[in-house]
Amino acid sequence: MALMLADARLPTGGHTQSAGLEAAVRAGLGCARPGDGRALGEVAAYARSRLQTVVRVEAGAAVVARQLALTGGDPLTVVPHWAARTPSRALRAASERIGRGYLRLAERIWPAVLDHLPRDAELARPVVLGVIGAVTGLSAAQVVRLVAYDDAQTVVAASLKLLPVGPADAAGWLMDLHPAMEEVVAAVVNLTDGEEIPACGAPMVDCYAEAHATQRMRLFHA
Structure with a gap:
């Protein structure tokens, strides 16, 4: 189940996302000198910084939503905690659009998700993923790895479309990020309350997202 949810081909709209990389590249990330491998390596550093923030x-929001779904609580109570820690309106909108895609898929494949969440609503992606994790029997650690891997692979996959990156190099970046993903697991796997969700800011990521939302010509939605 975790492998299925981590598949980029899952019909949720994930292919429209670059995790902010497109805006970062427009701002100069990875483009110091064309063909400079060190400059392209900034993509992996960008993905790592997202994992840390x-x-x-x-x-954290996904883990708490999962826990509430399992214990009879209301996963929707996680939404304001997530929103307070996601100051960019553009990032919130992108997450809610993908969350709606997951919710529509869940209605077809895991209808028990609708016992906890309203049908066809625009909800934060991690809240929907947390409830899907609860319904499908994923552990808290599996849910965290899913969120972390999905974000990192989104950045890496987008780099292949935005920069002169070799696919083998991109795969190597993703492999090297696995320890950083496990750090995320250790940091949030035991959370049970929305107030415990980390408040790790990434101001430049927020700025990139807001700038990207106003671009007339773009390859990715966000």
Whole structure:
């Protein structure tokens, strides 16, 4: 089940996302000198910085939503905690659009998700993922790894479309990020309350997202 949910081909709209990389590249990330491998390596550093900040917020929200779904609580109570830690309106909108995609898929494949969440609503992606994790029997650690891997692979996959990156190099970056993903697991796997979700800010990621939302010509939605 975790492998299925981590598949980029899952019909949730994930292919429209770059996890902010497109805006970062427009701002100069990875483009110091064309063909410079060190400059391209900034992509992996960008993905790592997201794992240390915004992904911890997302993963923490997913873990708490899962726990509430399992214990008879209301996963929707996680939404304001997540929103307070996600100041960018553009990032919130992107997450809610993907969350709606997951919710529509869940209605077809895991209808028990609708016992906890309203049908066809725009809800934060981590909240929907947390409830899907609860319904499908994923552990808290599996849910965190899913959130962390999905974010990192989104950045890496987008780099292949935005920069002159070799696929083998991109795969190597993703492999090297696995220890950082496990750090996210250790940081949030035992959370049970929305107030415990980390508040790890990434101001430049927020700025990139807001700038990207106003671009007329773009390859990715966010």
